[in-house]
Amino acid sequence: MGKQGRGWTVGLAGLLSPVTLWLGLFFLVPLLLILAYSFGKSGIYGGITLGFYPGNYLKVFDPLYLEIIVRTFVIALLNTFLCLLVGYPLAYFITFKGGRHKHTLILLVMIPFWTSLLLRAYAWVVILGGDNGIANRLLQFLHLTDHPLTLIFTPQAVIMGMVYSYLPFMILPLYAALEKFDWRLKEAAQDLGASRWHTFWRVTFPLSLPGVIAGSILVFIPSAGEFVIPNLLGGARTVMVGNLIQQQFLQARDWAFGSALAVMLAVLLVGAIMFYVRRVGADKLEEV
Amino acid sequence: MAFRRRISRGDFLRTMGAGVVAGSTLSVLACQPNTTAQNSGGGGSGPEEKELNLYNWSDYVAKSTLPDFQKQTGIKVTQDFFSSNEELLAKLQAGGTGYDVIVPSDYMVSVMIKSDILEQLDMSKIPNFKNVGANYKGLGYDPDNQYSVPYQWGTTGILYNKKRLGTLEPSWDPMWDPDNKGKIGMLNDERETPGAALYKLGYSVNATEKEQLEEAEAELIKQKPLLRGYFDSTQNRPSVINGDLLLGHVFSGDAFLALSSNEDLDYLIPEPAATRWTDNMAIPKGAEHPDNAHKFINYILGAKTGATLSNYTYYNTPNEAALPMIDDALKNLPGYELEPSVFDRLQIIEDVGAATREYSTLFTSVKSS
Amino acid sequence: MGGAKGGPVYRGVQKVPDRVLLVFAGLVYLFLYAPIMVLIIFSFNSTKNTQVWTGFSTQWYGALIRDGSVLNAFKLSLTVGLTATAIATVIGTFTALALSRYEFRGKTFADSAIYAATVMPEIVVGVSLLVFFVAATIPLGIVTIVIAHVAFCISFVTIVVRARLSGMDRSVEEAAQDLGANPVQTFLRVTLPLILPGVMAGALLAFTLSFDDFVITFFVAGVGSSTLPLKIYSMIKFGVSPVINALSTVVMVSTMILILGGGRILARRQGNAS
Numbered sequence: 049m050g051k052q053g054r055g056w057t058v059g060l061a062g063l064l065s066p067v068t069l070w071l072g073l074f075f076l077v078p079l080l081l082i083l084a085y086s087f088g089k090s091g092i093y094g095g096i097t098l099g100f101y102p103g104n105y106l107k108v109f110d111p112l113y114l115e116i117i118v119r120t121f122v123i124a125l126l127n128t129f130l131c132l133l134v135g136y137p138l139a140y141f142i143t144f145k146g147g148r149h150k151h152t153l154i155l156l157v158m159i160p161f162w163t164s165l166l167l168r169a170y171a172w173v174v175i176l177g178g179d180n181g182i183a184n185r186l187l188q189f190l191h192l193t194d195h196p197l198t199l200i201f202t203p204q205a206v207i208m209g210m211v212y213s214y215l216p217f218m219i220l221p222l223y224a225a226l227e228k229f230d231w232r233l234k235e236a237a238q239d240l241g242a243s244r245w246h247t248f249w250r251v252t253f254p255l256s257l258p259g260v261i262a263g264s265i266l267v268f269i270p271s272a273g274e275f276v277i278p279n280l281l282g283g284a285r286t287v288m289v290g291n292l293i294q295q296q297f298l299q300a301r302d303w304a305f306g307s308a309l310a311v312m313l314a315v316l317l318v319g320a321i322m323f324y325v326r327r328v329g330a331d332k333l334e335e336v
Numbered sequence: 337m338a339f340r341r342r343i344s345r346g347d348f349l350r351t352m353g354a355g356v357v358a359g360s361t362l363s364v365l366a367c368q369p370n371t372t373a374q375n376s377g378g379g380g381s382g383p384e385e386k387e388l389n390l391y392n393w394s395d396y397v398a399k400s401t402l403p404d405f406q407k408q409t410g411i412k413v414t415q416d417f418f419s420s421n422e423e424l425l426a427k428l429q430a431g432g433t434g435y436d437v438i439v440p441s442d443y444m445v446s447v448m449i450k451s452d453i454l455e456q457l458d459m460s461k462i463p464n465f466k467n468v469g470a471n472y473k474g475l476g477y478d479p480d481n482q483y484s485v486p487y488q489w490g491t492t493g494i495l496y497n498k499k500r501l502g503t504l505e506p507s508w509d510p511m512w513d514p515d516n517k518g519k520i521g522m523l524n525d526e527r528e529t530p531g532a533a534l535y536k537l538g539y540s541v542n543a544t545e546k547e548q549l550e551e552a553e554a555e556l557i558k559q560k561p562l563l564r565g566y567f568d569s570t571q572n573r574p575s576v577i578n579g580d581l582l583l584g585h586v587f588s589g590d591a592f593l594a595l596s597s598n599e600d601l602d603y604l605i606p607e608p609a610a611t612r613w614t615d616n617m618a619i620p621k622g623a624e625h626p627d628n629a630h631k632f633i634n635y636i637l638g639a640k641t642g643a644t645l646s647n648y649t650y651y652n653t654p655n656e657a658a659l660p661m662i663d664d665a666l667k668n669l670p671g672y673e674l675e676p677s678v679f680d681r682l683q684i685i686e687d688v689g690a691a692t693r694e695y696s697t698l699f700t701s702v703k704s705s
Numbered sequence: 706m707g708g709a710k711g712g713p714v715y716r717g718v719q720k721v722p723d724r725v726l727l728v729f730a731g732l733v734y735l736f737l738y739a740p741i742m743v744l745i746i747f748s749f750n751s752t753k754n755t756q757v758w759t760g761f762s763t764q765w766y767g768a769l770i771r772d773g774s775v776l777n778a779f780k781l782s783l784t785v786g787l788t789a790t791a792i793a794t795v796i797g798t799f800t801a802l803a804l805s806r807y808e809f810r811g812k813t814f815a816d817s818a819i820y821a822a823t824v825m826p827e828i829v830v831g832v833s834l835l836v837f838f839v840a841a842t843i844p845l846g847i848v849t850i851v852i853a854h855v856a857f858c859i860s861f862v863t864i865v866v867r868a869r870l871s872g873m874d875r876s877v878e879e880a881a882q883d884l885g886a887n888p889v890q891t892f893l894r895v896t897l898p899l900i901l902p903g904v905m906a907g908a909l910l911a912f913t914l915s916f917d918d919f920v921i922t923f924f925v926a927g928v929g930s931s932t933l934p935l936k937i938y939s940m941i942k943f944g945v946s947p948v949i950n951a952l953s954t955v956v957m958v959s960t961m962i963l964i965l966g967g968g969r970i971l972a973r974r975q976g977n978a979s
Contacts, residue, residue: 389928389929391928394939394942394943395943414928414929416926416927416928416929416930416931417931417939419939419942426835427845427927429839434844434846434927434928434929435928568942570942570943570944571942571943571944573944574943574944574945575944
């Protein structure tokens, strides 16, 4: 197949035309469409007038919306950080201490990853809900509190639900990266007298960076666009950009502003990822 | 992935793959009648298929309503659900979505009329329209019932725990009472909740003056720390029943459902004003089965069907012929049959045109404060 | 769970960090599984309460089976999932072949487009597709859901299959071609069997993504197209109920069987083959 010729071109065209057609028509064109809409003007009863109205983007900088965007990024970053904090030691444990149970242990991480995100959020609705709920009874049993606390419908509940939902997305790439780790490097470092801690920071962690990057991206992106968890666990009191976009499309009938928000979110996320990957090393990502 | 283990030959998997392709093709074919891609005839000549696509609120028909209709007419009804008027509108604006009957609330009917997405009704095919009571027809959103006929109506008020709070005066103040902190649930609705604040201030639910809206916003921001959250009416109901909430902002049907199973609860319609709403049946433009749709609408307005419907949903019926057949247990609930003095203080939410977005911004700003 | 009692192999002197790590791992597994266990346990509760145990019963499973709308939603999700998976797997495999076997201008762009499709937030994809279908006056329904699902599954299949292709020994293919097989024959007889595990893994991933998708489906669903996640969402909106617990249990147990069973079968074939 390597030689370029007529067959080569036909082969390539044959293989690529379905994807070009499908992603072109149903991914790129829709994105371009909301880009166009984001400069349009919404009619009062839906509908949109195309043109060049930067007003939608100016509106994004209204303190009200700016605050929501900033809050979204803070929550998403916090979630990513917490997932890393919890996920890294576990991935490390599975890789290096898992022994013959390694496969079972990683499978146990994968099972929640394959089950419905909605149902996992629902589990927390059940557990955190109510004064006489499971979480409240547990806290009182452990004498951590003497009166029922409001656990659900708080920003903390939202973050908790997100960490629970996205933790497997962090652990799996971390595990994949650590798996490739060459034991001899670690042993060599320790032979040279480096402390365990020192070995970790100087040898193990840098080598696992591709996993850290991939995991962080996999967690950060969906959490920045999240709108289900704030609804179910936040009691609609914690508004994120996802909720705002949904609201513009399905409630306020302002598709132009909704499109501007969506474009903004996409651009900010891509920007954040590029910045992050650049900072930590671009080529490392390819290895995962 | 765990599956990326090496196997030299994949006979088993190949069979499985072929099975998947074949199976899915078959199942898609089997599902064809459900999709709407076929004939775009739309009310042309010739008899319609015996089908009807209904787009409704969740849990809003009695268990027997659709099967009985099918028994009578042979028409099979497929039902989908929406959870807000705005969602309904957004989906309909996709143009000819294949629904034959939709159930928008009052103000949404007028939005839809203005957006030109409703079909005019042929009243000669809806003789049962005569059953509709005078209070429920010719309302502002569709003065001549050219496009819509009422389905159910109800009020929006407060479901509360009488045992814990005692009998409350009809007022919005308990929803702003710091003593009830953390035990109040408002509706996640950008007209009803700002509406509650407007009522409390003595303004109209359809206010558009900037100052009034700003005052309402301030009221809601003041209220927010006292709230457990903003929910659907169907979510507030179980929360009040199980004690997570002492007071829930709910639609009357949810309140009556709760009252009938729990004697500790009560429902009040606050002074000086509260919302009265009407959900209506309408036919969207481009409906493929308009004849069936008229048959269905006429069927719902029948005396017996209307009574069965309301006895199940616990909402009020606009159908006066059905009234005698409404369960007594339901009629005896507080706030089900309204005194004229109460009925007169109810307001109807109207489309406020350009101010719709003011309401939207107002509510976002409250929720994110 | 397993981590706590399974007991990793220790060598040499026990050091404190190891023990801390073990306890920590145990806690993380507890965190991952306790909520699921709570759901499963209370699906067997005898009363409507999902928080206080009152006795054993299977009535909620009965209620689940009698609720025809859940069953319909399940069937629909299955149909959509299988259809989208079949289409996405074929397209994704083609794409992976093109990207790993050909050098061409615009490859970098194609590559980035594939990755962009996986990292684009679902909500952005969802609203853009809604806007697109409305503009193109394509009625929302099963067809639009399948189109959307295929669009986001293609990239995942491509990535998984490509990983398999890059680890593949090309010499067998070359041998086949030297023996006079044409490209199509080579693909069907040699390449496909070799990459099949990758293709199946991609298909499984695609199926799960499609079966589980809520956000994108939420925006592009129309008449007669309430999938299982949409149904679950509206059920949750009606408040906590043991019927949802029962449904969760069914979904989770099927997932576990699918994963564990799939893994077993693949592993056994591996054993037979060697």
